[in-house]
Amino acid sequence: MDELRAWAAACRGIRKTYRTATESVSALDDVTVDIPRARVTVVVGPSGSGKSSLLRLLACIDSPDDGEVVIAGQRVDRLRARARRRLRQRQVAYLFQRPGENLLPYLDAVAQIRLAAALRGAPASEEDALELLGRLGLRERADHHPAQLSGGEQQRLAVACGVVGDPALVVADEPTAELDTASAERVLVAVRDLAAAGVGFVISSHDPRVMAIADGFVRLDQGRVVAA
């Protein structure tokens, strides 16, 4: 287990099968991956290859049928729901594809960041929040609500909320899919900079702009990790 503590997250031999009324679908089959801290790991593969299933396990939204999932050095696959939720709240941020879904419509940018920090048990002052907004080029947007921000600005704010309070892992599902090129690039510059500070990013994407900032890749095909 000790070797796993160095990773933001790790999976060992995980299997996940979804059952419908008429069939069983193997979403992940003996998947082993390491997600390092301070790096951007991009999960690639065709539709239906298991990307979203892997992200859901890493985000502690779902549990594997078999195998180990370790987040910030703690084995999570055997935790009860409440303990898993507590660990997720402290150590994992999840970014949805649609920028608006990552934010609360009634809070301004500073309040969004301060709430995210408080929920991680690491309160941030207004100055901390403003400093983080400044790093993301959103300093002038401090008192704006999501409806007043562009999609790209919303997603950068979501990234800020994701990293505040020092979680181990930020999981992002196609975070640039709904953004134009200029907006996507600004989001990715933010991801790149913030990863360098220590958090591990794991991102599923088909977007070449995302692949360009990757430190490493996990390639999935039919639920299995395949060589590059």
Add this chain to the structure above:
Amino acid sequence: MSAQPQSAGGFAGTELVKRFRRGAETVSALNGVDLRVDSGEFVALVGPSGSGKSTLLALLCGWETADEGELAYLGQLANRAPDGFGWRDLALVPQALGLVADLSLADNVLLPARLSGTLASDEPRARSLMTAVGVDHVADRHPHQASLGEQQRIAVARALLLRPAVLLADEPTAHQDRGHANRLLDAVTDAAREGSAVLIATHDETAWGRADRVLSMRDGVVTEGVPS
């Protein structure tokens, strides 16, 4: 639940105009809206989809600014900009609800108190509101463990918690059966009787009957009375 809102006051809009660019086209969402809602009034805003209701609510929250016309807040909110309003000044029930996934439903109701540092003193009122709208039995659950109707009732209780001077709600009974819709309307009526200025956008004809006044909206214009 007898205390007055801490900063009683309504709002008045005169000749409000709001236009949006949609590609090469300019769309007029608000075409000279006049409206006034005073402290103690419960007003229902009705109109077909696309008539401008959500734009008007966004304007009243300060998320949008009018291209023409004047919007003034009244009473103790006078001469203040909505950007600086807290939950005691203006509370919103957005259509998207905006519950925090990592908080229990009870903690979601208490979110405004947490943000304003009055958690302990507002807990009894939170419990009483949850009982009033019929969500006390799910207090310890998280949003994903509750029905959409229960989540919506939580969002209404959250908005009422700090006795806001202005309460805005976008289709607050949309996911309710008749019994629960009536309990929500009771809670909203109580808020008005205690001094809040209440404006709810609604398709619910029962709500029209419960309101002190009905405003109809069509093609970006507001008229007094139910739609013909």
